[in-house]
Amino acid sequence: MKLKKDLIKKTIGLTLVFTSFLGCGLETGSEKASVTNGDTVTLDWYINYSWFNTGWGSNVVSRTITENTGVNINFITPQGNEEEKLNAIIESGSLPDLITLGWWEPQVNELIQKDMVYAINELADEYDPYFYQVSDEQAVSWYTQNDGNIYGYPCSSVTPQDVENNDNIGSNQTFLVRKDIYEAIGSPDMTTMEGFENAVKKAKEMFPQVDGKPLIPIGAHLFDDSGNVSFDQYIQNFLAVPYEKDGQLYDRNTDPEYLQWLKMFRRLNEEGYLATDVFIDQRSQMEEKIAEGRYFCMLYQYTDMADQQKILYSKNPNSIYIAVDGPKNKNGDDHILPTNTASGWTVTMISKDCKDPEKAIQFIDYLISEEGQKLVYLGVEGITYDMVDGKPVIKSDVLKLLNTDRKSYDQIYGADDAYWMLQDNVMQLKWKTNNTSPTTQLEEWTYQYAQYTGQYDVILPADTEDAYIDSQVKALWADTLQQLLLAESDEEFDRILEEYKSTRVELGYDGLQEKRYQYVVKAKEKLGIN
Template sequence: MGRKHGKQKRVMSACMVLGMLAGLCACAGEGQTAGTDIGKTTEIKEAEELPAWQQYAKEDPVTLDWYINFSWFATPWGENLVSKTITKETGVNINFITPIGTETEKLNALIAADSLPDLITLGWWEPQVTEMISKDMVYALNELADEYDPYFWKVTDETAVNWFTMDDGNIYEYPNSSITPKDVAENENIRSNQEFLVRKDIYEAIGAPDMTTPEGFYDAVKKAAEMFPEIDGEPLIPVGAHVFDDKGNVSFDKYLMNSLAVPWEKNGQYYDRYTDPEYIRWLKVFRQLGEEGYLANDIFVDSRTQMEEKLAQGRYFCMMYQYSDMLSQQNILYENDPDSIYIAVEGPKNAAGDDPLRPTTTVNGWTVTLISKNCRNPERAIAFMDYLMSEHGQKVTFLGVEGETYEMQDGKPVLKDNVKQLLDSDRETYDRLYGADDAYWMLQDNVMQLQWEQEPSPATAQLLDWAKKYIVYNGQYDVVFPAGSKDAETDDRITKLWSETLPALLLAGSDEEFDKILESFRQKRDEMGFADLMEKKTAHIQESKKKLGIE
């Protein structure tokens, strides 16, 4: 982990220390012994470099309200081993706040009422991030660090700090799951979260067909539905997908594009992936499946909770999905029948048969965390964040507590058998009792945690191994315009238009109708200012490449 240098306060502090040392030396030259005072100075300097949470743990405990902008998050604080341990070591108790219903409405209401909780965690791409910063509603983390806890500079990644530092020289947010180009280049065990999954027993029963071509894919889905119309009395869902939302559906857009190796740029220009010929060709395959009744209504209307329930029942034949979000369901399937689990196989490919482009998370990570200026204990909040980002904090959130959840064997941590068995079979009970394995994922560092990785269960081993294939870094293409700007509004409108267009394309009654819907999308998008937006995105990615050191 790197340290960010050059902050004014820290330079001033260094000058003061040098001045003090010079003064001490001068006094010694006048016949006094400076050794004792120099020793005290060294003690003070060492104390300043200690994590602030070690000091605050001796003070009165505080409770911080932490808003998590995901309605599905439901792991409480204070009941399991990990949260109790963290509170004991930091003196901080957490009161989680999550939205009921629409996340955007809840967060916008908190911003409008100037009632943001102490800590806020949300997706890095959400426009409310820049809105909170521009409205001066959140602290600059670097200023809190310089004033209260310089340990921040020891536990943050220099590339991530540089990336998130704004034009005013401040950093207001810090990511979880952040991966840099350097991480990808230096680590063979980094994974992509995107895979093409099939239910093992059904896939093998239909002859383990090649599903990389439109013809092979179509035939496999049709055959699976004919041979297995029901799963335990419930209809088979031939093609599964992530939920549809106001941005589209990642299974049918981004994941499919990546599987087809659709590029993010061409000839130095930001590329329009949404109208790529290969992508359109495959969307028409899904359209045809829909026309013939193989796209179940469920996938268009189900919430994430409903989808996860059906995953646990093994009701999907195939799906492009993020494997890490279905590991609990995978373990349930394995416990019931080891052959009913999902496995990763080669999925849709372009006509040239190119390998997929499967991105990792980027330097942006998945979510970012900020400290609200409503926080009455900002010094405790920054120290608490630093605890979670430190190697010690990461070890606690990932492994739990030595002697209770794991033991050291030959210098490596190994989960206790009963703990691992529970983790592999009943995640809900595991979280309630232990709360490790990143149940509190808000500041997880996946690269750091690789050093403690455990042997995977038989249910998940194949998925984890497959996830290392076809890895690419694409963080230079992450583009978010400042909230409230004309560009942000245009981008939002076009994204919303796509979210309405995608299901219409999949449900079109013919290829001719599909073409008309697509052409209407293009025309409306052009009227909204699409060409100008693409120019600005191109300028942004060139800037990002420089910032990340990408040729």
């Protein structure tokens, strides 16, 4: 506690000195050091993730952004179901100033088609042409609609060229094992079904409890209305299941090897190794259990458990999770783990209810600029880092806090992409430090398997028959996947699968696949992929 208080006092003092010259509006080269031009305005920013809880105004980074842009932020996040909250906001007809949501969400197209958001390029033309200097040309091209406008700007956008030109762009998808338990059972090969099954059983046998609570042998992301990424997309990617064959989209959900692995998970469930928690837990519950080290292994996005990894590390470095090779196909082919894509992760849009669209576009332009990205990533020079021989070096006390107490770090400093909504991971590579953290091994393990697969990211126009069919097919799969894992026998598994295949045909699956492939062909042309 004393350390935290001392850090707060130190930060406030340094910030007062630093901000005394921030408002001068100086320009550095082509970068605008400040875009303030009047009173500070508070913009309501809706983030469509219930887990996001970083505030604004208490830390160094957010205060510096406000000083430089004249924009203060009031974050709004859903309490409960994100989709229900977002739909309610749209139906109310009164939108927050800024909206950030997943690029794949159907509400993206809905907001555009209902004329509820500004064209960012038109705001740039009217208020701030600086947008054209600082925006990523490929991202703008990718998100430009048929009418020539761009309505949302992405975070974490990556192109095939970025992946080709950088050997340190990885994937978020990992197969994780708890280090001490994995080593105690002999660091087994878990790439085969036999090896995987034996390792899970041995871990449960040797370590039935973790600090008095039952060990959960297998962890996964939550089940939602389109399935479970751990038990469908991630396993398929680890097995290197192709996305297309013979000039058409491949049906990955019925790939024979993938189905054999699903049957193995069914057997593990029948024998009590797939805990009920896996089927019912929401993200907050999973985070709590990860922080306790309750899972033996997980098919999981490592960035979603980074904070919990640091908690484990602070308690016992041997109790952290490490990435190892996971399920592989019978040929032993390398995993194909997707990098981020041109679509990125989320898009941020400016609503037509925005109280100050001029300040909003200037705010976005500042954050996507090199100056803004460096601030969001590294923080403030002299407070969070120093430049040594032309390279940024994170201050030792700041780094220690980052690696042991992310919540306090965000409250005091707020760098390291705490405000990730417009982050540019490729640009930030130029400032990447040599510091190691409890998640370094997880990230670097993915480099060898990372590939660009963004051409297969398809989002169908909202309020169309294709979009309706797609939602029905996804909902059918979501229900089917749980039934397959909970089936009482392989024979019941097969029956459920055949019912799924026939039902989706009735829904219009075959025609939908053909149309989806047309989007893939266009995406390949746009991205320059042969």
